[in-house]
Amino acid sequence: MKLLLISNSTMAGEPYLDYPKYEIQKFLGEKPVTALFIPFAAVTFSFDDYCAKVEERFAEVGHHIVGIHTFSDPIKAIEDAEAIVVGGGNTWQLVRMMHDQKLMNPIREKVFNETPYIGWSAGSNVACPTLRTTNDMPIVDPHGFECIGLVPFQINPHYLDANAEGHAGETREQRIEEFIEVNPNLYVVGLREGSILKLEDEKLELIGDRMCRIFKKGEKPMEVTRESDFSFLIKNGF
Numbered sequence: 001m002k003l004l005l006i007s008n009s010t011m012a013g014e015p016y017l018d019y020p021k022y023e024i025q026k027f028l029g030e031k032p033v034t035a036l037f038i039p040f041a042a043v044t045f046s047f048d049d050y051c052a053k054v055e056e057r058f059a060e061v062g063h064h065i066v067g068i069h070t071f072s073d074p075i076k077a078i079e080d081a082e083a084i085v086v087g088g089g090n091t092w093q094l095v096r097m098m099h100d101q102k103l104m105n106p107i108r109e110k111v112f113n114e115t116p117y118i119g120w121s122a123g124s125n126v127a128c129p130t131l132r133t134t135n136d137m138p139i140v141d142p143h144g145f146e147c148i149g150l151v152p153f154q155i156n157p158h159y160l161d162a163n164a165e166g167h168a169g170e171t172r173e174q175r176i177e178e179f180i181e182v183n184p185n186l187y188v189v190g191l192r193e194g195s196i197l198k199l200e201d202e203k204l205e206l207i208g209d210r211m212c213r214i215f216k217k218g219e220k221p222m223e224v225t226r227e228s229d230f231s232f233l234i235k236n237g238f
Contacts (some may be wrong), residue, residue, distance in 0.1 A: 001111055001112060001117070001150060001195070001200075002027070002111075002113070002114065002115075002116040002117065002199065002200050003018075003111070003116075003117050003118075003121075003127060003150055003151070003198065003199040003200075004023065004024065004027045004116070004117070004118045004119075004196060004197075004198050005022050005119055005123075005124040005127055005155060005191070005196065005197040005198075006023075006061070006118070006119065006120035006121070006123075006124060006128025006195075006196045007120070007121070007124065007157045007160055007191040007192060007193050007194065007195045007196065008088070008120060008121055008157060008193045008194070009087070009088050009120045009121060009161070011193065011194055015017050015053065015057075016053055016056040017120075018057070019194060020120070020171075020196060021057055021058075021060060022060050022061065023196055023207055024058070024061060024089055024118060025061035025062060025063065026064070027116060027118065027198065028063050028083060028116060028118075028201075030062075032063055032064065033063045033064070033079065033082045033083050033116075034063070034064040034065065034066055034067070034082055034116075035058070035063065035064070035065045035066075035082060035083035035084065035085045035116075035118070036066060036068055036077055036078065036081035036082075036083070036084050036085065037054055037065035037066065037067050037085045037086075037087065037114075038049075038066065038067075038084070038085070038086045038087065038094075038098070038103075038123070039051055039054075039067055039068075039087055039089075040069075040070075040089075040094045040097040040098065041070065041086075041087055041088055041090050041091065041093055041094035041121075041123070042087070042090025042093075042121040043090050043093055043139070047067055047069045048067070048177055049067060050067075050087060050089075051066070051067040051236075054085070054087060060205060065085055070114070073100070074101050074103060075101075075103070075106050078086065078103065078106045078110055079106065081109065081110065081115060082115070082116075083115060083116040083117070083118065084107060084110065084111065084115060084116070084117050084118070085117075085118045085119070085123070085143040085162065086118070086120075086122070086123030086126060086127075087119075087120065087121075087122070087123050087155075088119075088120045088122045088123055088124075088224040089122050089221045090122065090136045090137070090139055091119070091121075091122040091126065091131050091132070091134035091136045091141055091231060092124050092134070092136055092137070092138045092140050092142050094122050094123075094126060094141040094203055095126060095131050095144075095145075095147060096140045096141065096142045096143055096203060098126065098147075099142060099143040099144055100143065101224070103155060103195055104130050104146065104148050104149075105207060107148050107226070108148045108149060108150065109113060110201055111148070111150055112150075117150060120157075121157045121158065122134065122136065122157075124155050124157050124191070124197075124211070125147070125155055126147040126148055126208040127147070127148055127149075127150040127151055127155070128147055128149070128151060128153065128154045128155050129147060129149045129151075129152065129153075129154065129186070130146055130147055131145050131147055132145055132153040132179065132183075133155065133176065133179060133188055134156075134157075135156070135157070135158060135172075140207075142182075149197070151233070151234070152233070152234065153161050153186060153189055153233050154179070154186055154187070154189070155186065155188070155189050155190045155191050155197070156172065156176060156188055156189065156190045156191065157191055158192075158193055159172055159190030159191055159192050159193075159212070159213060160172045160192075160193075161173070161213075165232060168216060171191065173190070173213075173215075173221070175189065176188050176215050177215070180215050180217040184216075184217035184218070187215065187216050187233055188213060188214070188215040188216070188217070189212055189213075189214055189215075189233070190212060190213035190214070190215065192208075192210040192211070192212060192213075193210075194208045194209065194210055195207065195208040195210050195212055197210055197212075200208075201233075202234070203231065204223060204230060204231055204233060204234055205226070206226050206228070206230075208226075211223045211224055211225050212224050214230065214233070
């Protein structure tokens with residue numbers, strides 16, 4: 001498989017998709033690719049507007065996207081795709097529409113057969129077995145928590161170490177500890193903003209200047225750097 005799982009689309013003060021655009025370029029290769037884009041996580045703006053925003057950035061690095069909503073047969077569009085890209089937004093809305101259109105299994109089969117997959121935020125979350133480590137408000141019934149299952153672990157995108165000053169609610173770490181308490185066999189990767197997980201040639205790599213934090217019940221949370229070997233996340237699952 002070839003996966004590029006990005007924590008977030010935008011760093012504070014930077015243009016949309018600016019920080020990961022060259023990693024996207026390298027990941028897709030020198031030959032121009034027109035990827036199938038799934039914009040279903042958009043809620044307060046149109047799918048066409050979302051596609052235009054993503055296309056602008058992809059075009060800067062020599063690649064292009066086309067929205068799945070423009071095809072009369074979305075499953076056929078997946079089968080014919082050069083690459084699959086899933087954007088961020090509301091994960092519950094994204095999963096609901098993917099279930100409604102029965103897209104999970106076709107995407108999984110396509111990506112397991114070497115079609116590159118790129119996701120950011122909600123798009124990274126749906127690469128996991130379930131959506132249950134998303135940060136988003138459940139604005140719709142997703143008709144099942146199951147996701148594509150491209151990796152055997154969970155990702156918590158936008159992972160933060162502490163709450164904002166003056167906020168007395170649970171930290172992100174406390175919420176993940178609740179998850180692993182009732183899901184003791186699953187690892188959770190807290191993927192900090194500005195970080196990317198790349199899986200290629202059976203090698204899992206962390207890209208970016210920040211460490212990621214790995215959780216599992218009964219184990220002390222582990223800080224992982226770019227130099228760390230964390231291939232166990234893959235080997236323990238598939």
